[in-house]
Amino acid sequence: MQEVAVLGVGLHRFGKSGDAIVGNKSVTELCRHAVDMALSDAGISWRQVQAVAAASSRFSGGKGWGLNGNDVVEDLGSTGVPVYNLSAGCAAGGNAFNVGYSLVAGGVHDLVLVVGGEVMPKGMIQTSGTEEVTDPEFLRQRCVGMPGPAFWATLARRRMHEFGTTEEQMAKVTVKARQCSVGNPFARFQKAVSLEEVMNSPYVSNPLRLFEICPVSNGAAATILCSAQKARQFTGKPVWVASSAVATLGFDDTLPRNLAGPVPNGPSFHTEVMTAVRKAFERAGVGPRELSFVEMQDNTCYYELAYPEEWGLCEPGEAQYLLEAGETLPTGRMPINPSGGFVSFGEATTAMGVFQIVEATWQLRGQSGGRQVPGAKLGLAQTNGLGGNATAAILKR
Amino acid sequence: MSEIVEPAVPGLFVADEHGARVLGSKCEACGTPYFPKVPVCHNPACPGSRMEPCGFGGRGVVWSYSVANFAPPAPHKYDKPFRPYAIGVVDLASGLRLVGQIVDPPEAVTVGAAVELVIEPLYHEGGKTFTTWKFKLV
Numbered sequence: 327m328q329e330v331a332v333l334g335v336g337l338h339r340f341g342k343s344g345d346a347i348v349g350n351k352s353v354t355e356l357c358r359h360a361v362d363m364a365l366s367d368a369g370i371s372w373r374q375v376q377a378v379a380a381a382s383s384r385f386s387g388g389k390g391w392g393l394n395g396n397d398v399v400e401d402l403g404s405t406g407v408p409v410y411n412l413s414a415g416c417a418a419g420g421n422a423f424n425v426g427y428s429l430v431a432g433g434v435h436d437l438v439l440v441v442g443g444e445v446m447p448k449g450m451i452q453t454s455g456t457e458e459v460t461d462p463e464f465l466r467q468r469c470v471g472m473p474g475p476a477f478w479a480t481l482a483r484r485r486m487h488e489f490g491t492t493e494e495q496m497a498k499v500t501v502k503a504r505q506c507s508v509g510n511p512f513a514r515f516q517k518a519v520s521l522e523e524v525m526n527s528p529y530v531s532n533p534l535r536l537f538e539i540c541p542v543s544n545g546a547a548a549t550i551l552c553s554a555q556k557a558r559q560f561t562g563k564p565v566w567v568a569s570s571a572v573a574t575l576g577f578d579d580t581l582p583r584n585l586a587g588p589v590p591n592g593p594s595f596h597t598e599v600m601t602a603v604r605k606a607f608e609r610a611g612v613g614p615r616e617l618s619f620v621e622m623q624d625n626t627c628y629y630e631l632a633y634p635e636e637w638g639l640c641e642p643g644e645a646q647y648l649l650e651a652g653e654t655l656p657t658g659r660m661p662i663n664p665s666g667g668f669v670s671f672g673e674a675t676t677a678m679g680v681f682q683i684v685e686a687t688w689q690l691r692g693q694s695g696g697r698q699v700p701g702a703k704l705g706l707a708q709t710n711g712l713g714g715n716a717t718a719a720i721l722k723r
Numbered sequence: 724m725s726e727i728v729e730p731a732v733p734g735l736f737v738a739d740e741h742g743a744r745v746l747g748s749k750c751e752a753c754g755t756p757y758f759p760k761v762p763v764c765h766n767p768a769c770p771g772s773r774m775e776p777c778g779f780g781g782r783g784v785v786w787s788y789s790v791a792n793f794a795p796p797a798p799h800k801y802d803k804p805f806r807p808y809a810i811g812v813v814d815l816a817s818g819l820r821l822v823g824q825i826v827d828p829p830e831a832v833t834v835g836a837a838v839e840l841v842i843e844p845l846y847h848e849g850g851k852t853f854t855t856w857k858f859k860l861v
């Protein structure tokens with residue numbers, strides 16, 4: 327295995343269709359902006375890229391077949407490079423990163439582009455459109471009627487029961503997230519919100535409120551991965567990929583993801599995420615408490631409390647007190663989502679895994695401005711998506 | 724006025740002299756319960772799939788719940804005007820962790836509450852009443 331460096335990163339600011347940021351830009355335009363920025367950051371030209379790993383979207387571009395990497399190659403110039411289009415729900419960007427990493431680590435290529443972009447439809451993401459009685463998602467919607475955030479709301483309610491977490495504490499996660507995104511030029515929301523504003527936003531799925539759930543956004547992210555040998559030609563101080571891991575659900579996962587399952591003997595965890603994160607720690611040879619910061623998938627504020635505990639960054643039930651003590655801010659001892667996270671960016675689904683790598687790289691280079699984690703040395707990026715997919719990557723300087 | 728009552732989806736549940744049950748299956752080899760039915764056992768540690776039909780009903784405990792504060796999109800169907808309802812994740816004594824609406828007002832529901840499985844109306848359409856499985860506080 328070769329060492330892999332992150333040579334360049336690029337991002338198109340996130341926004342909402344029709345706004346002043348993304349307007350009516352197509353996913354190809356958003357991706358072109360992010361890729362051009364990553365190429366120039368790396369100091370290479372498009373013709374030097376040897377392969378492309380792209381996140382497959384079911385919402386935009388890709389000729390309706392998730393061929394989003396082919397769109398990017400056509401747009402930038404058909405050089406004939408191999409293209410890998412990766413589909414993994416909201417984990418697609420993380421999956422594309424893992425494939426790009428593996429191609430370089432395995433010595434197949436020296437310079438690989440990883441890219442993800444989205445133009446999202448309005449409203450909640452629909453998981454299934456079919457009316458077939460053999461489709462469990464159809465049965466869940468027809469026979470029960472579960473709004474998108476119901477799964478998260480159920481877990482948040484359970485947390486309130488187990489650890490005494492209050493609705494106010496969950497609202498404080500959003501306040502903290504938006505505090506981080508103030509002055510982040512790439513965030514969709516760059517204004518702080520007060521606790522009152524969050525608490526006064528309506529319930530979408532009690533106990534979760536509108537401001538505590540990430541909306542959908544348009545945006546794109548790109549990164550250039552490079553072998554160690556080649557990287558030294560370009561820079562003296564690259565950011566390194568310490569590890570990259572992918573996992574799927576275990577049979578022992580007892581969270582209510584479907585209509586039914588066995589009653590478990592003990593507590594319920596996100597097994598796909600735990601497996602990916604544990605593998606990332608093992609392969610990097612580091613422990614959860616050595617991290618300088620985490621960029622995690624916060625579809626809702628609940629996850630900023632639950633995930634650090636599931637991964638061993640702190641003790642079960644402790645995250646809400648660390649939050650209130652300011653320890654999850656960039657200046658705290660357990661910084662979570664210094665970028666502002668999904669709650670401040672909105673979710674451009676398949677771009678998110680690459681977006682996290684971009685922010686982690688800036689953090690490790692000390693280029694994150696007002697949201698900089700002082701002395702950041704080691705960062706974790708994590709995604710999860712429909713189908714029981716999860717990814718985790720650890721970057722270091 | 725006689726009412727025509729039909730299941731929202733046929734073959735998934737029943738209410739008879741043995742009570743209300745959802746119709747799933749159970750692996751006789753490893754004991755894993757399933758709903759809806761599956762053709763083969765999904766347990767990677769199972770010595771050899773032996774699926775048998777199995778009904779799950781009776782009492783259980785609310786593991787957790789959420790509230791649908793807004794109407795879910797199609798293919799969900801509901802009577803208008805929309806009224807928020809609680810969705811329970813219930814650990815049935817018969818071994819199944821099952822998701823379903825709770826007929827009681829959301830304010831009355833708590834984690835740990837005892838409930839029982841019932842078959843109740845979900846929506847009305849074309850002069851018919853369509854039913855589904857739900858839970859009721861006991």
Ligand SMILES: [Zn+2]
Nearest residue numbers: 750753764769
């Ligand atoms: Zn079995």
